[in-house]
Amino acid sequence: MKHEANLVAIVILSRGKCNLSRCITQYLVSMAVADLLVVITAVILNRIRGIYFPLSFLTQTRGCSATAVVTYAARDSSVWLTVAFTFDRYLAICCPKLKRKYCNERTAAVVIGTVCALSSVRNLPCYFMYEPLYVVNNVSWFCSIRPVFYTSVGWAAFDWLDRILTPCVPFVLILLLNALTVRYILAANRARRRLQVGNKGENQNDPEIENRRKSIVLLLSISGTFILLWLTYVINLLYVRVTKSSYFAGSDFSDPRFILQESGYMLQLWSCCTNTCIYAGTQRKFREELKKAAKYPLHLIWKILHN
Numbered sequence: 001m002k003h004e005a006n007l008v009a010i011v012i013l014s015r016g017k018c019n020l021s022r023c024i025t026q027y028l029v030s031m032a033v034a035d036l037l038v039v040i041t042a043v044i045l046n047r048i049r050g051i052y053f054p055l056s057f058l059t060q061t062r063g064c065s066a067t068a069v070v071t072y073a074a075r076d077s078s079v080w081l082t083v084a085f086t087f088d089r090y091l092a093i094c095c096p097k098l099k100r101k102y103c104n105e106r107t108a109a110v111v112i113g114t115v116c117a118l119s120s121v122r123n124l125p126c127y128f129m130y131e132p133l134y135v136v137n138n139v140s141w142f143c144s145i146r147p148v149f150y151t152s153v154g155w156a157a158f159d160w161l162d163r164i165l166t167p168c169v170p171f172v173l174i175l176l177l178n179a180l181t182v183r184y185i186l187a188a189n190r191a192r193r194r195l196q197v198g199n200k201g202e203n204q205n206d207p208e209i210e211n212r213r214k215s216i217v218l219l220l221s222i223s224g225t226f227i228l229l230w231l232t233y234v235i236n237l238l239y240v241r242v243t244k245s246s247y248f249a250g251s252d253f254s255d256p257r258f259i260l261q262e263s264g265y266m267l268q269l270w271s272c273c274t275n276t277c278i279y280a281g282t283q284r285k286f287r288e289e290l291k292k293a294a295k296y297p298l299h300l301i302w303k304i305l306h307n
Contacts, residue, residue, distance in 0.1 A: 006036035006272070012293060018285040022105040023092075027085040030112045031222075034081055035272035037074035041067055042269055061132045061140035068143070069127050076119035076166050078272060082226050083170045084111050089219045090177045093212065094184040122165070125158060163237060167230050174223045181219065185212050214282070221278045229271035233264035 009032040012018065013025055020028070045058060045067050057063045088111075092103040101107075129149055132140035149155045189209050239260070253259075 006032050006039065008290070008293065010036070012286060012289045015289070017289055018283055020283075020285075021103075023088065023103050023108045024085075026105060026108040026112060027081065027088060030116075031078065031081045031085065034074055034078035034116075038071065038078055038269065038272045041071040041074055046071065059141060061130060061143055064143040065127045065130045068130070069123050072123040072126055073116075073120040075268075076123065077116045079166050079170050079226075079230075080115045080119060081112065082222065083173050084115055086174050086177045086219065086223050089215060090181050093181055093215060129155070163241075167234060168237075171227065171230070171234065174227060178220060178223050182216065185216050188212070217282050218278070221282050225274050225278060226271060229267045229274065231267075232260065233268045236260050236264045 010029055013020075013029045013032065016022070016025060018025070049056065049058060053059075058067055088103055088108065092099045129145060130143035131146045133142035133144040135141070149159075189212065192209060
């Protein structure tokens, strides 16, 4: 269901009939594509494949190492595209002089391409982080983290950099940008209402205020959901770093550490399928296009039967 939701979002948004600018549409489509890649690699090729198809090409060391790289790259792309979208909306709302220069289709394409390229390059070392767990008939099976990963200064620096860049820095940036955006919109709305009351003697509906309200609802819904669903993962990360302990690897499913750790992983993956629900809940045109898409197969069947 997760990948289907992302596919629906990609198709509907790509049609460009949701009354969103090309810039916003590009960001939302790229975020949906990145989320879809996370679902395919982390959920389908990793967890589901490991349960139902324990022995396959992806179980070999080269296969699971490559899958890990793609999974981490897709995860980082999804996170940093959310940051890029938040920053773009901050410029569009709070910096009118920079809006025309930076908040356009061309800049969005450059930013999206740069984020995806850097996310891929940054995670290439992960391919060399693993070694075979078993070697049978000269074939390497499964992936085990190399012992040098825990003793090497270089790998320790890489691990710290990875944790800082995803998701600690995005957390801070999203919270900061959202706070600045909300403060600016509230101040601008108060000033506009005072001006309306002074000029007309009454407070009337203002399309500009309504557009700002819709923008902030979409922005806070996407950014706020991201923060909430990644919060458990961050709490577990901080617990491990502060207490200088290791990640839980036992078999006691009732252990609070196991519940905290796995809940963080689950919510992190769940964040990759929430954007469609957000679009449906906050954007009227998206809901209309979603209804049309749902009715189309029924209409087609009815037309075939009628003919």
